[in-house]
Amino acid sequence: MPELPEVETVRTGLSPVIEGETIIDANINRPNLRFAFPPRFCERLTGSRVIKLGRRAKYLLMTLSTDETLIAHLGMSGRFSIVTPDGPQPNTNPAHDHVVLRLSNDHCIIYNDPRRFGFMDLTPSATLNENRFLADLGPEPMGNGFSSKWLAEKFAGKTQSVKAALLDQRIIAGLGNIYVCEALYRAGIRPQTPAKEIDPSRLERLTICVRDVIGEAIKAGGSTLRDFAASDGALGYFQHRFSVYGRESEPCLRSECAGKVSRIVQSGRSSFYCPDCQH
DNA sequence: AGACGTACCTGACCGC
DNA sequence: TGCGGTCAGGTACGTC
Incomplete structure (x- = not known):
């Protein structure tokens, strides 16, 4: 997970x-x-x-x-x-x-x-x-090495979808299926969009959204830890409300949007997005 | 080189 | 209650 x-x-x-x-x-x-x-x-x-x-x-x-x-x-x-x-x-x-x-x-x-x-x-x-597992990892999303400039460099010429590109640990390290869906939702970008087609201003927005989504999730994890680590020593899972992940056919949470969350399959994995506010 | 698909495992859940 | 099918947030590796 x-x-x-x-x-x-x-x-x-x-x-x-x-x-x-x-x-x-x-x-x-x-x-x-x-x-x-x-x-x-x-x-x-x-x-x-x-x-x-x-x-x-x-x-x-x-x-x-x-x-x-x-x-x-x-x-x-x-x-x-x-x-x-x-x-x-x-x-x-x-x-x-x-x-x-x-x-x-x-x-x-x-x-x-x-x-x-x-x-x-x-x-x-x-x-x-x-080490072979660490050698090719891209920058940490919360670190200085991650920027819209870096993304622009890595996305240049990429026919791959932005969803697949963000899951590529060589481009950015630490994102998985859930947080990629969440970040793209927040940035208003469709997961199917070819990476090379995203213009600099949207890449800037994406960079900020990735950072925010990850930062907020770390914060949420830290706060839930206090509650449940006391009663049960198992670490690793925490409850967190997601905006699109796992919400197929539920309403988009943007108040001005009447859309419903869609689920599609990309490279064998589920992507969730709002067709009305992600383009 | 880049973009795919597939493999690796078990458990939870759903419909019959 | 039990059974089979489907799905799950990961990465490495083979193939085109």
Whole structure:
């Protein structure tokens, strides 16, 4: 499920529990998720101290005292849970608890992922950005590298739809199906529009809308975290109202618009948009 | 090189 | 209640 805002929410929830702690014990319950765990995965984690929990795009980055970084991607259904020594057990199916880290503060971090589209890797921290999963990522939507100028450069000559282009992690990193739909709705751009056909002023608007949509979602995640992390240690999902995503044939939320939300399929995935206000 | 389609998995949900 | 079909927010890889 998780796109950038959800991963950021997981990071926010996990970091106070994990940063500064030593991994006393690491266990995996199967040899692979989407990909095989790297060689000697558990041995390389055991005894290391977690210096920092960071994020790049949809990847969690655990900087370790061993000069390696644990890279974790949640795929579609990955969750991290925090199990406190005397607290409740996470309400996930233990059959899909694939990674368990026991920390020096007696908390356990559990990675649960029914679909196993997630994956983990260990890479030298010094060459983190050369790692095969991170090397080709485009700019962070909230960072300085993302601008309408950058989009113009990347969209130039692109016959691909703007929907597909925004999902391309080399162009902008961290967006997924939901937030691309939301950003295009807010910007008033149809998802089918060929990327190269969007003029500079609309690209400027799109840039702002992407930033706003992601920024608001991160904020919403941070606020929901407080409520439910207390009762249940599972991190990764939060309730959020979307303007178009999942609202097929419901009314467009713009007060001056009488349109209904449409759903189309682009490259095998649903796109939601309002035909009356997106052109 | 760029644009597609396909594969990888399980679970939830819907209609019969 | 049970069954089959469909769908799901991810990325990598093969093919044209």
